[in-house]
Amino acid sequence: MYDEPRTILQSMNLSGYKELDRHGSESFCCGAGGGRMWMEENIGKRINLERAEEIVANGANTVAVGCPFCLTMIEDGMKELEKEESIKTLDIAELVAKHMV
Secondary structure, three states: OOHHHHHHHHHOOOOOOOOOOOOHHHOOOOOHHHOHHHOOOOOOOOHHHHHHHHHHHHOOOEEEEOOHHHHHHHHHHHHHOOOOOOOEEEEHHHHHHHOOO
């Protein structure tokens, strides 16, 4: 499901809304729905760390996710990069609730 969460975010008229380079059907899923959260990487970086680095490079100060696994994986990546205070990771539902009038 790619379009529906983005439609919600775009309807909120958030200033500075950006997509990562890898998004939608070309996304880089954290893989936790397939159990990647509990697996060690044998080559390269952990998926959540690589994704967190992409988020930092994007210049975002808030990240919206639509998956409970992504929420945990991205939060862990931000902690590893010591960015958890400067870049907030929120579920889309949390972001919608914050912007309700």
